[in-house]
Amino acid sequence: MSAETQTLLRMNGVTKVFLTDEVETHALSGIHLEINAGEYVSIAGPSGCGKSTLLSILGLLDSPSDGEYLLNGNPVQDLDLGERARIRNREIGFIFQAFNLIGDLTVFENVELPLTYRGMPGAERKKAVQEALERVGMAHRVKHYPSQLSGGQQQRVAVARALVGKPLILLADEPTGNLDSQNGEQVIELLQELHRGGATICMVTHDQRYSKHADRTINLFDGRIVDEVEAAQQSSAH
Amino acid sequence: MLQDFRFAIRLLRKNPAFTLAAAITLALGIGANSAVFTAVNAVIFRPMGVDHPEQLLSLNLKQGNEVPTHSYPDYRDLRDRNDVFAGLAGYTFEGISMSQGAGNNKLLWSYMVTGNYFDVLGAKPYLGRLFHSGDDVKKGGHPVIVLSYICWQNRFGADRHVVDRHVKVNGFDYTIVGVAAPEFYGTERIYTPELFVPMAMQEQIEIGDSWLEQRGSHSTFLIGRLKPGLTRERAEAGLNVIAQQLAREYPETDAGMKITLTPPGLAGSYLRGPVLGFSGVLMLVAGIVLLIACVNLAGLLLARATDRRREIAVRLALGASRGRLVRQMLMESMTLAIVGGGAGLLLAKWIADLLVAWRPPINLPVFPPLTLDTRVLLFSMGASLFAGLLFGLVPAWQATGGDLTPALKNMGLTMRAGRFHARDLLVAAQVGLSVVLLVGSMLMVRSLQHALSLNVGFDPRHAAVAGFDSSLHGYDNVRGAALEKRVLEKVRAMPGIDSAAIINDLPLNLHIQNSYVYVEGSENVPVSKRPTATGYRTSPGLFDTFKTRLLAGRDFDDRDNADSKRVAIVNEAFVTHILHSKRVGNSYAPDPIGRRFRFGTGSPFLEIVGIVETGKYQSLSEAPLPATFQPLRQAVGSDVTIVARSNSLPDTEVAAMLKRAIAEEDPSIALFASGTLESQLGLALFPARIAAGTLGAFGLLAIVLASTGVYGMMAYTVARRSREIGIRMALGARGPQVIRSILGRGAMLLGGGVAIGIALSLVMGRLMTAMLYGVQALDGPAYTAALALIGAAAAAACWVPARRAARVDPMVSLRWE
Numbered sequence A: 001m002s003a004e005t006q007t008l009l010r011m012n013g014v015t016k017v018f019l020t021d022e023v024e025t026h027a028l029s030g031i032h033l034e035i036n037a038g039e040y041v042s043i044a045g046p047s048g049c050g051k052s053t054l055l056s057i058l059g060l061l062d063s064p065s066d067g068e069y070l071l072n073g074n075p076v077q078d079l080d081l082g083e084r085a086r087i088r089n090r091e092i093g094f095i096f097q098a099f100n101l102i103g104d105l106t107v108f109e110n111v112e113l114p115l116t117y118r119g120m121p122g123a124e125r126k127k128a129v130q131e132a133l134e135r136v137g138m139a140h141r142v143k144h145y146p147s148q149l150s151g152g153q154q155q156r157v158a159v160a161r162a163l164v165g166k167p168l169i170l171l172a173d174e175p176t177g178n179l180d181s182q183n184g185e186q187v188i189e190l191l192q193e194l195h196r197g198g199a200t201i202c203m204v205t206h207d208q209r210y211s212k213h214a215d216r217t218i219n220l221f222d223g224r225i226v227d228e229v230e231a232a233q234q235s236s237a238h
Numbered sequence B: 001m002l003q004d005f006r007f008a009i010r011l012l013r014k015n016p017a018f019t020l021a022a023a024i025t026l027a028l029g030i031g032a033n034s035a036v037f038t039a040v041n042a043v044i045f046r047p048m049g050v051d052h053p054e055q056l057l058s059l060n061l062k063q064g065n066e067v068p069t070h071s072y073p074d075y076r077d078l079r080d081r082n083d084v085f086a087g088l089a090g091y092t093f094e095g096i097s098m099s100q101g102a103g104n105n106k107l108l109w110s111y112m113v114t115g116n117y118f119d120v121l122g123a124k125p126y127l128g129r130l131f132h133s134g135d136d137v138k139k140g141g142h143p144v145i146v147l148s149y150i151c152w153q154n155r156f157g158a159d160r161h162v163v164d165r166h167v168k169v170n171g172f173d174y175t176i177v178g179v180a181a182p183e184f185y186g187t188e189r190i191y192t193p194e195l196f197v198p199m200a201m202q203e204q205i206e207i208g209d210s211w212l213e214q215r216g217s218h219s220t221f222l223i224g225r226l227k228p229g230l231t232r233e234r235a236e237a238g239l240n241v242i243a244q245q246l247a248r249e250y251p252e253t254d255a256g257m258k259i260t261l262t263p264p265g266l267a268g269s270y271l272r273g274p275v276l277g278f279s280g281v282l283m284l285v286a287g288i289v290l291l292i293a294c295v296n297l298a299g300l301l302l303a304r305a306t307d308r309r310r311e312i313a314v315r316l317a318l319g320a321s322r323g324r325l326v327r328q329m330l331m332e333s334m335t336l337a338i339v340g341g342g343a344g345l346l347l348a349k350w351i352a353d354l355l356v357a358w359r360p361p362i363n364l365p366v367f368p369p370l371t372l373d374t375r376v377l378l379f380s381m382g383a384s385l386f387a388g389l390l391f392g393l394v395p396a397w398q399a400t401g402g403d404l405t406p407a408l409k410n411m412g413l414t415m416r417a418g419r420f421h422a423r424d425l426l427v428a429a430q431v432g433l434s435v436v437l438l439v440g441s442m443l444m445v446r447s448l449q450h451a452l453s454l455n456v457g458f459d460p461r462h463a464a465v466a467g468f469d470s471s472l473h474g475y476d477n478v479r480g481a482a483l484e485k486r487v488l489e490k491v492r493a494m495p496g497i498d499s500a501a502i503i504n505d506l507p508l509n510l511h512i513q514n515s516y517v518y519v520e521g522s523e524n525v526p527v528s529k530r531p532t533a534t535g536y537r538t539s540p541g542l543f544d545t546f547k548t549r550l551l552a553g554r555d556f557d558d559r560d561n562a563d564s565k566r567v568a569i570v571n572e573a574f575v576t577h578i579l580h581s582k583r584v585g586n587s588y589a590p591d592p593i594g595r596r597f598r599f600g601t602g603s604p605f606l607e608i609v610g611i612v613e614t615g616k617y618q619s620l621s622e623a624p625l626p627a628t629f630q631p632l633r634q635a636v637g638s639d640v641t642i643v644a645r646s647n648s649l650p651d652t653e654v655a656a657m658l659k660r661a662i663a664e665e666d667p668s669i670a671l672f673a674s675g676t677l678e679s680q681l682g683l684a685l686f687p688a689r690i691a692a693g694t695l696g697a698f699g700l701l702a703i704v705l706a707s708t709g710v711y712g713m714m715a716y717t718v719a720r721r722s723r724e725i726g727i728r729m730a731l732g733a734r735g736p737q738v739i740r741s742i743l744g745r746g747a748m749l750l751g752g753g754v755a756i757g758i759a760l761s762l763v764m765g766r767l768m769t770a771m772l773y774g775v776q777a778l779d780g781p782a783y784t785a786a787l788a789l790i791g792a793a794a795a796a797a798c799w800v801p802a803r804r805a806a807r808v809d810p811m812v813s814l815r816w817e
């Protein structure tokens, strides 16, 4: 790692415990994690091991039960709801397995949404949305509703929505999980392309084919990080 | 079919909360309608216990104003000369005192009827016999009475041996000859008399006032049975031939006389318009409430149908026909309708019992028995099934239509709500209707408020009254006058009483006595143009006690007695309308004081000695009416009302003191009109109170139903769109932004509903003007209050869903199942 690489986010001893019906689920235990600007990190592990939970905490959708989380050098684990919403809106871009586009809004309106919440003026918004849709190759479908698109197209729109606000990091939770392999491949290629353009990406996947593209793969098991594999080692392992 | 029914029951039992909410909503709607219909049924549709009611007609007399009453001599001539009726009977109401033992007098309301009355109607006795022509031949010669069924039950303990028993009526001996059938209580629907007396006994029933031979005294209601095959028009024409003969024969009293025929039961044409109008308004209002309830139910079912879309899609995919599914869902709503309708009927029964138990604060038996007869049952059933269809069909149709694949696919897409959901539009309509009802009830409340503060020409506060009629207890004129004088002196001497006086009957108390006025010098005005004035008899000091302003001249004093010059005090309306004097500064020109008038060419002239301010006499909404006041001892009549005022004692205490003073003089005397002066205004305020009360209740019901509708819509929206809320939050939306995007459209719809409601209210306000006292149809405060109420209710209904929306946990709502 070069001296200029900057640590974008850091987790120190993050723990997450869910309490349901008096049953304690330790979804995450003692997570130490660093992600640098421009890095492409993949998180892998069996179902139920805590990948989504980790991503939610990274994306400030949820807060840790214990431990410290620094985003861009600032501790964010104890912020209030409004502050967290502001950071989600400006610094985080989410891509979900289930696309999660809003059915009542057009492609354009869906992508525009984060900018609207930011209070950006209309003309500026329009330009940014157009740009984002061009980057994902969906600029020709602005007036369509999500239900009129294929799954792959929907996910590309979701990617555009995630990157339109120029966030610090893109968080993707099994973005290919609902797609056939061809469409899945295309979305992964899109993410790689964004990565080459300088984007920081953290993607959850349990598909070996996709994690190999990452700079680094973090393997989770039962809420703990069991090992981290750099891309070089990965390719050598093959 | 049976299978559908079983499935419906199973579904309803599986969702007890839904079923309960739906049943309660429907019960409120059906209950309100059934209760209103029960009342409307009693005053409009109930059979009167007579034969072929469709052949019966009431006669109205038109000589200037149309009135439902005729003179008894005219009745005799109409009866004997007409060839359009198989029979023509007459009747009138009067209060009497009855006692079964010594001294125990009770005041009750009677019907005086012509001998042929029961035979013309075809009414049947329950016990003994009813009257026949032979019971009404010789004046004063037929001391017999027929009891109404209710009187027999309440006052005679349903004694089967009551026939041939003797009672005292106004102090005279009478024999009970029979009891009328339960369903028969005379020929006016909103008056329930306790007994019937032959017309020939008039002088014993109305002591000191014999009008049987006076062609100018219009006291008798007439009801005739059409000969078979005759139309109303033909009958009217036939009667008017006789009217013209009478006008020629008796120009003095009958000039210009015309007869019109109307269905019987509501005082000819007199109450018919108002009663039908108000009934119509009530039915309309109740219908709107039912509509609102149906909207709620449709909303509930629609929400459920949406949740069941997958089930329905699967059924459709398996090859069920749309018709079959609609039928199955309709079966569910019909089952609900029956359950809710049954509960509604129980509610209506309860309301009717409450109304019967609540005696209106007026001195007349105006409430007919309210029974839930088959007509009411049929109405409720029909309304329930209609409601079931109404709220069942739309959701069933909508749920089974449309494209199958999205429902089956159910991708991670949030549900597409479409631009406007049918249900949301319904809720907007509901809010609009509630605005209409609320504005209506607010207008009525405002008029009531206004009516309560209206200047009625006397001050009803801090005063009490007690009325009695000594002639009903065996007193002659002289002894009666002495009794009144003793009572008055006793009251005036009581500590705390500031003043006391006597008036024959209180203004605004339905006892309306209008007489033609013959002003000296202009006595040859034709009957149809002759002015009338309402007349009172008063003791000295009445205006002082009433706090009625004396504008000119003097009050009566003790020298105005039976032997002195005949004098009168008139009100300002009399001066301006009849004498055509103008007010100039503090006096009138030409000066009315000293001018003379009389009530008939045969009666003595009265000299005007004073002028008082104009009050309200017949109704609060009347235009200024001329009124005359005569000294107690210079006019006929034996009924008196003692009025006492005290600024130091509570007026209920004053009322009790009055009662005591009268009882001390003669304990056997039965009182009417006893209580505070304010309470005696009950009759005048009755229509406004009823209207404000019922409309207020309906307005409240509407707002409750509409709030639950709004709540349902908003809560459902939040529940259905929780995933979308989660997405928006993940993208950085804050609480208020989420609420705006999720509930904003609903709020917009509500705003639209309110706007439509205001527009409809403006129309309704115009229709209501006749019912409003001193309040404009476009009354600012009424609109403001209604809108504030609906706004507060809607805001409250949105509050919980909005908070729930702001608190959606994106972690939970976004979890991929």
Ligand SMILES: Nc1ncnc2c1ncn2[C@@H]1O[C@H](COP(=O)(O)OP(=O)(O)O)[C@@H](O)[C@H]1O
Pocket: A018, A019, A020, A025, A026, A027, A046, A047, A048, A049, A050, A051, A052, A053, A054, B811, B812
């Ligand atoms: N909101 C929650 N409430 C309770 N338990 C949860 C919740 N979210 C996740 N879990 C539990 O935490 C563990 C990790 O879940 P998750 O992070 O979704 O796993 P993964 O994404 O790796 O499949 C699981 O055992 C899951 O049941």
Ligand SMILES: [Mg+2]
Pocket: A051, A052, A053
């Ligand atoms: Mg997961």
